[in-house]
Amino acid sequence: MIQDLACRCGCKVFSARVLGNEGVGLVTCEEGHHSLLFDSRDYWVECIQDGRPRARKCRCKSKLLTLQAEYEFRESGDVRALCLRARCAACGSERVLMTADIKCGATDKVVQEPLDPIERPWLKPEWVTLTGLWTEEDLRRVLAYAEERLGATLFFDPIDGPVQALSAEEVVREAETGRAYWLWLGVGQVDFPTERMDCWRTMPVVDLRSPFTMSYQVGRGQLQYVRYAEEVAEGAEFVKQPGAFLSFARSLVEWLMSTFDSRRGRHAVDNSRERERLGFG
Ligand SMILES: [Zn+2]
Ligand SMILES: [Zn+2]
Structure with missing residues (x-):
């Protein structure tokens, strides 16, 4: 199953700061709304301890992307794995930003709310x-x-x-x-x-x-x-x-x-x- 990701304001163009290996990322729509990807919230604070991950840049230098989430399901209906695909909004070139295996548990949320709004993503406890x-x-x-x-x-x-x-x-x-x-x-x-x-x-x-x-x-x-x-x-x-x-x-x-x-x-x-x-x- 593949779905286009849209911000809560309806915008479908984002910049993305993704740590592909950790399966963690933050996207920001053109209106400036921040959302964490999938279940990133549990890991985000740790990932920004050493600085802000950089926004991904296309070879054409553009940082604006449209995003698609692709899900693979288990027989039980739970999500087994997911993949985040990006298409450059300027030149159209495509790439995979993240793939992640999902451990068992409640996985509906990553499908129904792949974008998890966060007001102040850079706030971190000391x-x-x-x-x-x-x-x-x-x-x-x-x-x-x-x-x-x-x-x-x-x-x-x-x-x-x-x-x-x-x-x-x-x-x-x-x-x-x-x-x-x-x-x-x-x-x-x-x-x-x-x-x-x-x-x-x-x-x-x-x-x-x-x-x-x-x-x-x-x-x-x-x-x-x-x-x-x-x-x-x-x-x-x-x-x-x-x-x-x-x-x-x-x-x-x-x-x-x-x-x-x-x-x-x-x-x-x-x-x-x-x-x-x-x-x-
Ligand atoms: Zn927005
Ligand atoms: Zn491009």
């Missing part, structure tokens, strides 16, 4: 993200500091089981097994939802999940992410996280920045020896 080239000893040191000096509770999350408050030593022992885990640092009691993968964006917790193993030219290293949200979305507004949490999270960040090495970049909190070993300056 997130703090640090990365550190760490060893297990660094993790031990950071967790001990958070626990003893900042009074943090360490919520160990085995991903496939219930969240448990553990001591810094216990978390380090879990980390040493090499299994993937999530780790949430909070103050006091925190009630976790069932879906926890990205819960740091909406809850008063610092995310310190298991590090990523990176292959650099000189060898492998462990890259630890430390991130939290200063504010969370509430409807169309962003509200600050609770004060007690923010004072904890900011103290932790301040200590990390003053204790570790930031030569690799503005948001780096590295172990200097690891940074040197892995060839960063």
Whole structure:
């Protein structure tokens, strides 16, 4: 099934900022109305953290397009996959901007409302993200500091089981097994939802999940992410996280920045020896 996409004002000519690999995009009609494509809303904020995706330009330099969505259905009637086709409004040349497989679930919306209006697409909540080239000893040191000096509770999350408050030593022992885990640092009691993968964006917790193993030219290293949200979305507004949490999270960040090495970049909190070993300056 193929359908032409039209803005809520009826306009059928758009500029499109599409991240084809992520299956995420924003289109803007000639009248300036913004819409997110399909189910982009869940991923959009993350995709604009590092800047605005560029509007697609045709070889003829025009950025104006007409758009068609093509759907492939399962026997059940759910959408299996979709494809976004664009035709240049100036020269008529055609191209595919995005293809996406749709996981099961309610898929009617992507057919009935492929364009999801958004008033202020560039508004984003403030997130703090640090990365550190760490060893297990660094993790031990950071967790001990958070626990003893900042009074943090360490919520160990085995991903496939219930969240448990553990001591810094216990978390380090879990980390040493090499299994993937999530780790949430909070103050006091925190009630976790069932879906926890990205819960740091909406809850008063610092995310310190298991590090990523990176292959650099000189060898492998462990890259630890430390991130939290200063504010969370509430409807169309962003509200600050609770004060007690923010004072904890900011103290932790301040200590990390003053204790570790930031030569690799503005948001780096590295172990200097690891940074040197892995060839960063
Ligand atoms: Zn419009
Ligand atoms: Zn063209």
